[in-house]
Amino acid sequence: xxxxxxxxxxxxxxxxxxxxxxxxxxxxxxxxxxxxxxxxxxxxxxxxxxxxxxxxxxxxxxxxxxxxxxxxxxxxxxxxxxxxxxxxxxxxxxxxxxxxxxxxxxxxxxxxxxxxxxxxxxxxxxxxxxxxxxxxxxxxxxxxxxxxxxxxxxxxxxxxxxxxxxxxxxxxxxxxxxxxxxxxxxxxxxxxxxxxxxxxxxxxxxx
Amino acid sequence: xxxxxxxxxxxxxxxxxxxxxxxxxxxxxxxxxxxxxxxxxxxxxxxxxxxxxxxxxxxxxxxxxxxxxxxxxxxxxxxxxxxxxxxxxxxxxxxxxxxxxxxxxxxxxxxxxxxxxxxxxxxxxxxxxxxxxxxxxxxxxxxxxxxxxxxxxxxxxxxxxxxxxxxxxxxxxxxxxxxxxxxxxxxxxxxxxxxxxxxxxxxxxxxxxxxxxxxxxxxxxxxxxxxxxxxxxxxxxxxxxxxxxxxxxxxxxxxxxxxxxxxxxxxxxxxxxxxxxxxxxxxxxxxxxxxxxxxxxxxxxxxxxxxxxxxxxxxxxxxxxxxxxxxxxxxxxxxxxxxxxxxxxxxxxxxxxxxxxxxxxxxxxxxxxxxxxxxxxxxxxxxxxxxxxxxxxxxxxxxxxxxxxxxxxxxxxxxxxxxxxxxxxxxxxxxxxxxxxxxxxxxxxxxxxxxxxxxxxxxxxxxxxxxxxxxxxxxxxxxxxxxxxxxxxxxxxxxxxxxxxxxxxxxxxxxxxxxxxxxxxxxxxxxxxxxxxxxxxxxxxxxxxxxxxxxxxxxxxxxxxxxxxxxxxxxxxxxxxxxxxxxxxxxxxxxxxxxxxxxxxxxxxxxxxxxxxxxxx
Amino acid sequence: xxxxxxxxxxxxxxxxxxxxxxxxxxxxxxxxxxxxxxxxxxxxxxxxxxxxxxxxxxxxxxxxxxxxxxxxxxxxxxxxxxxxxxxxxxxxxxxxxxxxxxxxxx
Numbered sequence: 001x002x003x004x005x006x007x008x009x010x011x012x013x014x015x016x017x018x019x020x021x022x023x024x025x026x027x028x029x030x031x032x033x034x035x036x037x038x039x040x041x042x043x044x045x046x047x048x049x050x051x052x053x054x055x056x057x058x059x060x061x062x063x064x065x066x067x068x069x070x071x072x073x074x075x076x077x078x079x080x081x082x083x084x085x086x087x088x089x090x091x092x093x094x095x096x097x098x099x100x101x102x103x104x105x106x107x108x109x110x111x112x113x114x115x116x117x118x119x120x121x122x123x124x125x126x127x128x129x130x131x132x133x134x135x136x137x138x139x140x141x142x143x144x145x146x147x148x149x150x151x152x153x154x155x156x157x158x159x160x161x162x163x164x165x166x167x168x169x170x171x172x173x174x175x176x177x178x179x180x181x182x183x184x185x186x187x188x189x190x191x192x193x194x195x196x197x198x199x200x201x202x203x204x205x206x207x
Numbered sequence: 208x209x210x211x212x213x214x215x216x217x218x219x220x221x222x223x224x225x226x227x228x229x230x231x232x233x234x235x236x237x238x239x240x241x242x243x244x245x246x247x248x249x250x251x252x253x254x255x256x257x258x259x260x261x262x263x264x265x266x267x268x269x270x271x272x273x274x275x276x277x278x279x280x281x282x283x284x285x286x287x288x289x290x291x292x293x294x295x296x297x298x299x300x301x302x303x304x305x306x307x308x309x310x311x312x313x314x315x316x317x318x319x320x321x322x323x324x325x326x327x328x329x330x331x332x333x334x335x336x337x338x339x340x341x342x343x344x345x346x347x348x349x350x351x352x353x354x355x356x357x358x359x360x361x362x363x364x365x366x367x368x369x370x371x372x373x374x375x376x377x378x379x380x381x382x383x384x385x386x387x388x389x390x391x392x393x394x395x396x397x398x399x400x401x402x403x404x405x406x407x408x409x410x411x412x413x414x415x416x417x418x419x420x421x422x423x424x425x426x427x428x429x430x431x432x433x434x435x436x437x438x439x440x441x442x443x444x445x446x447x448x449x450x451x452x453x454x455x456x457x458x459x460x461x462x463x464x465x466x467x468x469x470x471x472x473x474x475x476x477x478x479x480x481x482x483x484x485x486x487x488x489x490x491x492x493x494x495x496x497x498x499x500x501x502x503x504x505x506x507x508x509x510x511x512x513x514x515x516x517x518x519x520x521x522x523x524x525x526x527x528x529x530x531x532x533x534x535x536x537x538x539x540x541x542x543x544x545x546x547x548x549x550x551x552x553x554x555x556x557x558x559x560x561x562x563x564x565x566x567x568x569x570x571x572x573x574x575x576x577x578x579x580x581x582x583x584x585x586x587x588x589x590x591x592x593x594x595x596x597x598x599x600x601x602x603x604x605x606x607x608x609x610x611x612x613x614x615x616x617x618x619x620x621x622x623x624x625x626x627x628x629x630x631x632x633x634x635x636x637x638x639x640x641x642x643x644x645x646x647x648x649x650x651x652x653x654x655x656x657x658x659x660x661x662x663x664x665x666x667x668x669x670x671x672x673x674x675x676x677x678x679x680x681x682x683x684x685x686x687x688x689x690x691x692x693x694x695x696x697x698x699x700x701x702x703x704x705x706x707x708x709x710x711x712x713x714x715x716x717x718x719x720x721x722x723x724x725x726x727x728x729x730x731x732x733x734x735x736x737x738x739x740x741x742x743x744x745x746x747x748x749x750x751x752x753x754x755x756x757x758x759x760x761x762x763x764x765x766x767x768x769x770x771x772x773x774x775x776x777x778x779x780x781x782x783x784x785x786x787x788x789x790x791x792x793x794x795x796x797x798x799x800x801x802x803x804x805x806x807x808x809x810x811x812x813x814x815x816x817x818x819x820x821x822x823x824x
Numbered sequence: 825x826x827x828x829x830x831x832x833x834x835x836x837x838x839x840x841x842x843x844x845x846x847x848x849x850x851x852x853x854x855x856x857x858x859x860x861x862x863x864x865x866x867x868x869x870x871x872x873x874x875x876x877x878x879x880x881x882x883x884x885x886x887x888x889x890x891x892x893x894x895x896x897x898x899x900x901x902x903x904x905x906x907x908x909x910x911x912x913x914x915x916x917x918x919x920x921x922x923x924x925x926x927x928x929x930x
Contacts, residue, residue: 014838018902021386025311028382031906036374036412038913039920043420043453046924047435047446054441056434071864078860082853085895089846093839132433136441139433143423158805165806174808187896191888198884202863206873385905412909413916445928453920500916504927512927 013173016091017180020173030181034188041192044147045199048140052204056135059128061204070201073116074193080109081190084183091179096171099179103163106186110156117149141200148196151189158182227759229313230719231298234320236615238295241324245287248331250682252280257639257675260668263660270656274341275358277654279330281344282362285458286369287327289600293465294323294376296607297404299615301380303710304398306389306728308721311382312375313757314804319375321767326369329774333361343654345451348436348444352428357778363426364774368767370415370422377411380404389709390748391728395489398708398732399482402489403468406496407461413500414457421450430781445510452503460499463595464492466603467534470556473610474538476706477553478545481732484537491530491537498527508579517576524574531567535560551625555606558633559598566594569644584654587647593640605632605685612692613699617716621696624688628681635677642667642674707732712745720754723747723819754814762800769797852894859883 013019018027052061087102121142124130132142159182166175225233256276259267268276302310310316333339340362342351351359384405388397397405425447427433434440436447475482482488504512504520538560547553569591573582582588605628613619646667651658658664702711709726710717712734724747730736737745773793779786863880893899898907 024386025382028385028905029312029378031903032378032381032412032909035906035909035913036378036416038910039413039916040416040420042913042917042920043417043450045917046920047420047424047450049921050443050446050924050928051435051441054443056439056441067864067868071860074860074864075857078853078856081891081895082849085849085853086846089842089849092842132427132431134434134440136434136437136443139427139435139440139442143427143433161802161805174810184896187891190895191891194884194887194891197860198863198880202867202880203877205867206876381905381909409909409912413912417920443928446924449923449928453916453923501919504923516927 014092016094016171016173016176017088018177020177023173023177023180026177026181027184030184034184037188037192041144041147041195044140044144045195048144048200051136051140052200054136054140056137058134058138059124059130061137061141061200064124064128064130065201065205067201067205069116069120070197073113073120074197076109076113076116077190077193080106080113081187083109084186088180088183091171091176094171099171100163100167103159103179107156107159107163110152110159110186114149114152114156117145117152145196145200148189148192151192155182155186155189158185224759226764227761229309229317229757229759229763231302231310231313231316232615232717232719232721234316235295235297235299237320238291238298238323239615241320241327242288242291242295245283245327246289246292247682249280249283249288250679252276252283254675254679256280257672259656260658261672262669263665264657266657271338271341273656274343274654275334275339278340278343278346278358278362279334282330282340282366283327284596285344285462286366287323287330289462289596289604290373290458291323291327291369292604293407293462293600294319294373296469296604296611297380297400297407297465298376300611300710301401301404302383302387303614303713303717303721304401304708305384305387305392306709306722306726307383307387308725308754309757310379311387312379314760314763314809315375315379317760318763318766319372319379321763322372322375322770323369324372325767325771326365326367326372329368329771330361330365333358333365336361345455346425346447347451348425348428348447349438351425351447352436352444359425360429360778360781363422363429364778367419367422367426368770368774370418373411374415374419377408377415380408381412384408389722389725389728392709392733395486396728396731396733398468399471399485399488399492400465400468403464403471403492406492407464410457410461410464410496410499414454414461417450418454418458421447421454424450426777430777445507448507448510449503452506456503456506457496457499459592459595460495462600464495466559466600467492469603469607469610470538470559472708473552473556473606474541475732476610476704477548477550477556478542479548479705480541480545481707481735482537483540483543484533485731487533488537491533494530495527498523498530502527502574505574505576505579508576509583521574521576525571528567528571535564535567550609551620551622551629552606552609554626554629554633555602555609558629559602559606562594562598562602562636565641566591566598569594582647584652585647586643586651586653589653590640590643590647593643597636597640605629608685610704611710613703614710614715614717616693617699618692618696619699619703620692621688624684624691628684628688630681631677631684632681635674635679635681638674638677639671640674642670646671702734705738707735709733709745718822720756720814723754723822724749724751751816751819753816754819755811756814757811758809760804760809762804766797766800766804769793769795769800773797849894852890856887856890859887 016023018024083102083106087099087106090098090102130138132138162175162178162182169175225237228234228237255268256273259265259273298310298316302308330340336357338356338358340346340354340358342354342359342362346359346362384397384401424433424435428435428437434442436442436444438444471482471488502520502524504516505524508517508520549557569587573579573588573591609620609625646664649663651664658668699715701714703715704711709728712726713722726733726745727748733745737743770793773790776786776789776791776793780790863883866876866879892910897903898910
C-alpha cells in the first residue's frame with residue numbers, strides 16, 4: 001500500500017494527518033481523550049482549590065511561590081507550543097527536515113520546563129521543608145502540579161520515540177497522524193499549564 | 208496420534224485466538240464471559256447477605272465478613288458485572304448496527320477488556336490475601352482511610368485498573384460511531400441501542416476521570432502518607448464524597464441508558480412497529496445524560512451542604528423524571544396496536560416497564576431533599592436502587608441475551624427454560640425488594656449485620672430472603688439453558704425474529720469481517736425498509752473488494768500483566784520496600800509493551816477478493 | 825507539461841494558505857505572551873485581589889481559547905465533535921469548580 005512510501009508533492013494530500021481512516025480515528029480519539037483529561041484536571045484543580053488554605057501551620061502559598069521562576073517556565077512551555085505549531089506547518093508543506101528541527105526545539109523547551117519544575121520542587125522541599133506530606137495543601141499542590149509534570153514527561157517520551165523511530169523514514173501517511181496527535185496533546189499540556197500558573201501560582205500569591 | 212490430541216491442539220488454538228484477539232465480536236464475548244463470572248460471584252455474595260438476614264440476630268457470618276460481603280457485592284455488581292456486561296453487548300452489537308467491520312481502535316478494545324478483567328481479578332484476590340475491602344462500595348473517607356489491612360488497597364488498585372479499561376472502551380465507541388457508519392447511516396437513522404451506546408460513552412468519558420482522581424487521592428493517602436482526607440493536616444473527607452458521586456451518579460446512567468437502548472430494540476421488533484417517537488427518544492437520552500451530571504449531590508443531602516445546594520440538586524433530580532417518563536410512554540405507544548409476539552426476550556422487556564417505573568417513583572421520593580433525611584441509609588434506599596438496577600439493567604441484560612444470543616452464538620435459547628427463568632426471577636425479584644421499601648420505612652438501616660427480634664422486621668426479612676432464593680433458581684435455570692443451547696439448541700438463521708436493523712442482515716454468527724460489502728442504508732430500520740419494499744436484503748454500497756483487517760496481538764494481555772504486577776507492588780510496598788521491585792518491574796513490562804506497540808508498524812492484513820468470493824453468502 | 829504546472833499551482837495555493845495560517849498563529853502567540861505578561865505584572869504590582877483575580881482568570885480563559893481555536897485548529901471544519909466533547913468537559917469543569925469552592929466545607 002501507499003502507506004510506506006514517502007510523500008512527494010504529487011501524492012501530498014491537503015492534510016496528511018487526516019488523509020487515512022487510521023489518521024482520522026487517531027485525530028478524533030485524541031480529541032475525545034482530551035475531553036476526559038479536562039475533567040481529570042478539573043477534579044485535581046477542584047481538590048486544590050478546596051485545600052489551598054489548609055496549610056496546617058506549614059508554609060503557605062505566599063511564603064513559597066516566586067514570580068520569576070513561574071514566568072520563565074510559562075514562557076518556555078508557551079514557546080514550545082508555538083514550535084510544535086511550526087512543526088505541523090512544515091508537515092503540511094511536506095518539509096520533513098524542518099518539521100524534525102522544530103520538533104527537536106519543542107523537546108528542548110519541554111526539557112527546560114521540566115528541569116525548572118524539578119528545581120522548584122527541590123527548592124520547596126529543601127529550603128522550606130514543604131513536602132507532599134506536610135499538609136493537605138502540600139498534598140494537593142504536588143498532586144496537581146505533579147500530574148501536569150507527569151504529562152510533560154509522557155509527552156516528551158512520546159515525542160522522542162516518534163522522532164527516533166521516524167528519523168530515517170521521512171513523512172508518510174502512516175506516521176503523519178502520529179505527529180499530529182502528539183502536537184494536539186502537547187498543546188493541551190499547555191492549556192492546563194495556563195490554568196496552573198493562573199489558579200495555583202498567581203492566585204496563590206494574591207490572596 | 209489420537210483424536211484427543213487434535214482436540215487438545217484445537218482447544219489451545221482457540222484459547223490463543225481469544226488471548227490475542229482484537230475482533231470486536233470476540234472481545235464482546237470475552238466481556239460477557241468475564242462480566243457473567245463476576246455477576247455470579249456478586250450474586251453469591253448477595254445470597255450470603257440475605258441468608259445472614261433471614262432471621263433476627265443470625266450468626267451465619269461474622270460482622271467483619273458481612274462488611275466485606277456488602278462491599279464486594281456492590282463493587283462487583285456495579286463495576287465488574289453490570290458495566291462490563293453492557294460493554295460486551297455494545298462491543299458486539301453496535302458495530303454491526305452501524306454497518307462497520309470493527310471498532311475504530313481494535314487494539315485498545317482488547318486492552319480495555321484485559322484491564323477490566325485484571326482489575327476484577329485483583330479485587331477478588333483480596334479474599335485470599337487477608338480480607339476483602341470492607342468500607343462499603345462507596346469507600347467513604349475517613350472509614351476507608353482507617354480500614355486496616357490491605358482490603359481497601361485492593362479496592363483502589365482494582366477499580367483503577369478496570370476504570371482505565373472502561374474509559375478506553377468509551378473513547379473507542381465514540382470514534383467508531385462518529386467515523387465508521389455505513390453509507391447512508393446518518394445520525395438520525397442510527398438504532399436506539401447505538402444512540403445509547405454513544406451517549407453512554409460520552410458519560411463514561413466525563414465520569415470516569417473523576418473516579419480516577421478520587422482513587423488516586425485515596426491511594427496517596429493510604430499508601431504514600433498524603434493528607435487529602437486527614438483532618439489533622441487540614442484534609443477534608445467531603446472531597447471524596449463529591450468526587451465519588453460526580454463519577455457515581457453518571458455511572459448509574461451509564462448503566463441504565465444502554466438498558467433503555469436494548470428495550471428500544473426489542474419492543475419494536477416484537478410489536479412489528481417502528482419505535483414510537485424516535486427523535487423524542489434520542490432527545491430524551493441526551494437530556495437524561497445532561498441532567499444526570501448535575502444531580503450527584505442528591506446522594507449527599509444529609510452531609511450538610513446547606514439548604515440552597517440541597518434544593519438545587521433536588522430540583523435537578525426530579526427533572527430527570529420528565530425525559531424518563533417520555534421514554535416510558537414511547538415504549539407503551541410502540542406496543543399500542545402492534546402485533547405483539549411474547550417470548551422470553553419480550554417478557555423481560557414487558558416486566559421491565561412496571562418494575563423500573565416503581566424504581567423511578569421511589570427515586571423521585573428520594574430526590575426530595577426534605578424527605579430524604581428520613582429515607583437516607585435505610586432499606587428504602589436499598590429497595591430503590593435494586594428496583595432500578597435489577598429491574599432496569601439486569602432485566603435488560605437478560606432480555607438482550609435472549610434477543611441477541613442467536614446473532615452471537617448461532618443458536619436460539621430454549622424458550623421453555625427462558626420462560627421458567629423469567630417467571631422465577633421476576634417473582635423472586637419483587638419478593639426480595641418490594642418488602643424492603645417497608646422495612647426501610649419502618650426504620651431498618653442498611654449495611655447492618657443483624658437486626659433485633661420483635662421490631663416488626665422479622666417477617667419482611669424472611670420474605671426477602673425467600674425471594675433471593677427464587678432469583679438464584681432463575682439464574683441457575685438460565686445457566687442450564689446456556690449449556691443446553693450450546694449442545695442441542697436450535698440453529699439460528701440470519702434473521703430469526705423478523706427484525707429491523709442491520710445486524711440481522713448478516714449470518715448468525717457473523718463472519719469475522721462482518722459485512723462482505725458495506726450495506727447502503729436508506730432510512731431508519733434499514734432491514735425493515737428493504738423487507739417492506741420486497742427486496743428482503745440490503746443493497747451493497749460498494750463493489751466487492753478486498754477488506755482491510757487489523758492483526759491480532761498478545762501485547763494487550765502482556766501489558767495488563769505488567770499493570771497487574773505493579774498494582775500488587777503498590778499495595779504491598781507499605782509493608783516492605785522490597786515490593787517496589789514489583790512496581791518497577793510491572794511498569795517496565797507495561798511501558799515496554801507500549802513502546803513495542805508504538806514503534807512496530809502494524810498495517811493489518813487484507814482479505815483478498817477471491818477469498819471473499821469463495822465464501823458462501 | 826500542463827499537468828505539471830497545474831499540480832504546482834495547487835501546491836503553491838496550498839503553501840500560501842498554510843503560510844497565511846501560520847501568520848495568524850504567530851499573532852496569536854504574541855497575544856498569548858502579552859496576556860501572560862499582563863497577568864504577571866498585575867500580580868507583581870500588588871493590585872487589590874478583588875480586581876486582579878477576575879482579570880487573570882479572564883486572561884487565562886482567552887489564552888486557552890486561542891490555544892484551542894488557533895493552535896489546535898478547533899475553528900476549522902471537521903471539529904464539530906471534538907468541540908462538542910471539549911465543551912462537555914468544560915461544562916463538567918465548571919460544575920466541579922463551583923462545587924469545590926462553595927460546598928466542600930460544612
